[in-house]
Amino acid sequence: VVNLTQPSHRLEAKLVYACGGTMAYGSIRPKHETAVELLTLLAGIAEAAHDRIEAMLYDDETPRWLSSRRSRRIAENLYHTLAEHDPFKRRVTPRRCVDSLLEELPRRSLLYLLGDFLEPWDLEELSARHEVVLLMVRDPGEEHPNLRGSQRILDPVTGQTREMEIDPTALRGYKTERYRLDREFSLRLRKWGIPWRRIGTDEDPVDALAQLLRREAL
């Protein structure tokens, strides 16, 4: 992973998974499932290349490092740990996550940041201190929701339900707003020089990852 992306430096690779409650959603399959596959793949690649790699499962309450630097079979361990993890009712505050990373990673590292990034993150400082690659896991249902009428909506972050009236106007407004936020975020990422890739739950994670790594290697 390191040689492919930054062959001139021997950087340590860090996998950071921002696992909020929203990762529990998925109209085709949960975003969490896709994220777990991606993380396992990355870990597997690093393990095969004898690269040093660490993974961090982040939420506001209990951010934790999942593997030690010298651990073998890191991919397998990571997979088991993440598969058993339930993201429901977990919150990720972008600012806190960034601060935590800045504090815990004093040395320059290659940072693979995974999450759905439904709200834009401020990664300017982080990109200045680390090599950041962003993997945005998204579901088609959250970009084009198939909802009509009065609905009882369950918030995956708070675990609370609320009655909502979803009429075509509201849907149109939501789609416009979502597009605007994503567009703004992508422009900022470009500005900060952060390579990123949107990976949908309807996509094959291996293909998506291969495309990303090939592009970065070039």
Place this chain on the structure above:
Amino acid sequence: MTLLHPWVLLLLPLPWICSRFCWRLAPATLFPDPELLKRSAGHPLLSTRLLHRLVYALVLLVLADPVTRHGVTVTERPAYRIALLLDDSRSMEEDQRFTRAKAAMERFILARPDDALALGIFADYATVASPLTRDHTGLLGVLHRLETGMAGGRETALYEALWRGADLLEDERSRRGFVVLITDGLDTVGNLPLSVALERLEKRGIRVYAVGVGDDYRRDVLQRIARETGGAFYAVSNPEALPKILEQIDSREKSPLEEKRLQRYTHYDTWPIAAASILTLFLLWRSRQDRRELLRATILLSLLGSSLWLVPDSQSPPPEGKKAPPTLGIALDLSRSMEAKDCPPNRLSRAIHDTEILLKALPPDLSVSLLGFARQPYLIAPPTRDRERLIFLLRHLDPSAIDREGTAYPALIDHLIGSMESNRSGADSKEAALIVGDGGEAESYRESERKAKRAGLRLYGLAMATERGAPVPTPDGLMKDERGRLVLSRLNPAFVSLIDATGGTLLRCPTTKDELNSFAGEIARYLGTGGNEIQRDDHTRHILLWIAVSIMLIPATRWKKPSLLYPLPATRYPLALLFLCTLPIYAYSPSDSWHLHRAESAAKSGECNASLFHYRQIEASDDRILYNRANLLYRLGEYRKAASLYRQIEAPALQHARYHNLGNCMIRLGKPATALRYYRAALKFADDPDTRTNLAIAADQLKKIQKRQSRKALGSSDRRPGSGEGISEWEREELPDETKLKEAESMDRKHRANLAARSEARRSRIEKSATDREKNGTAGGNEELPSVAMRHWRKKMEGGRLRTLLLPIETEGEHDVPKPW
């Protein structure tokens, strides 16, 4: 403006209750960014949720039925039933009496467009020319075809005519039926005593207006007929004065206009439902990209539409102009070939028998005209609902007097088309005719087929022949052709194709009554009669709307998909269920029907006061409700009030019960003499053993009172009143007080005076009838005319020598359409 069902508005918070308490019944939908979704919603006033709630509220408003009440006075003139009896003897030809009488009758018929009229003629025998009918064109057609000598011509069966006149009318105790008799002679047949005919007329409450023409009639007989039946006698020496006399009768027997006060509602449910429809259309437009929404909205609007517009509104004014009732023409083949015996006993007898069954099976509101045909068509009866008279005419059908060689199917169909077109009630009305016969001899009826199809006349057939065929008996043996070979008459295939081509059904020589009944049902269904129509009122209309709303609340799609009208996925099923649960409350909400239901159930459970309360709440006045109220008052011991209600009842079906119960009230009120009168009146309507028993009890009571009265008269001289000596305690309690006794005495005196007057009248009648008998040289008819004697006369009259009139229908050529009746 008021709401007929204001409690329906209590259902307004139902969706809120459902959304508050029914959440747990359905799973919630997980969505990652509800905050953004909420921020994106439009203006709260235009939110779909609010609009849906508004639609729901409007529908509830419709169900609450906003109305304004108006008091309406309706005037109507009750219709009469009139029998016209015309002397058909040859003597009526003198001074053109018959022609002038016909002209006068025609004017009379035209002057009474709302009444039902019947026509009878008499000479050697009395016969029915037309049963009671409202088809005045048909009746005039019959009248025009009448000639002297059609019922014999040499004699005058005057008394028999009166008997038949009574038959022509219904029970006329409501004083709405009378007979107009025009004769120029005296009864010369003598097959029936006058007293018997008069008794029959009196029993049925039929008045006779006797018009004597010329100088040969017996004035005293006609005067007596008029006097005893409550009619009038008119002597006409010059037949030209006949129209004036009939005008007098016409003006005398005009019923006054009756005023009825009705409560009428004006409903305003169209406005809220229109608003609900517009809002629904707006919602539909907003969600136009969703096909499911489109489908749901279409279902919603069609349900609303069907509830409001397809269900007729009982309060809406009736359509302008009277719609003529459906008519069925039945044509009976009378040709010689109908003597063949392949449909035992023979085709004609079988045809008459089967037609009788059909007439009984056809719905009573269907008017039926009867035709016969052989070489030419004949009119037997114009359209009428009087099945009994039609059956009577069928039974006395004697085709021997007509030319029976050949069958004029084309002429018959031309006539049927002509008459149907004159009777046609509207562009969309259905016309049908039934032909009972063997199909004639023609090889093809294509021209008739074409005409019937073009006129929209559907022909039904009752085939009275088999494919195998049978020889035709003639007076000279079996029918043979020119070469001397035996002729076999078979069912004509052209007849079968004629029936098929017009869309009708052919029933071949039916063997069971069920076959004929179902055949009659099929005809009735086609003509749209026979109680298939359900009388719906506004309440029913709203109940249907209620069900429609309940259906709308249940979505047609999967569990997670929302419905349009009230798209709460978690609450729609409970909401629909709760809404539907309130339907029985609505159905029995405090309307007339609810009160009636409550009153009936309370009466059944013996809660008389409660039942009476509910009966009093019912706004509509009906004889049966009055009767039930009176019964309840009787059970509560309020006999005077009960009697006053019983006296208001006019329905003929309740007359026996009314008089019987009035008698019971009078017994309870200690008026046995009055009770006796009521029981006797009740017995006139029905021979009920209970009434007879009560009559005997009343007579006993009356005797007891009389006895006590005489005892008291004796006691007053011998003993001190109230000493009780010689009278047991309970007897003393039973003794009426002074005023009651005085009442009883005066009643008794009146009763005795009545009895004496009636016996005197009876005696004079017997004497007069005896004189009549002596003068006429007839026998029979005793003074009391008990029911046994009446049965005897009835039997004799039924088996008389009368014949049904077969009035020829003129046809100018095979393809010419004859004039309608």
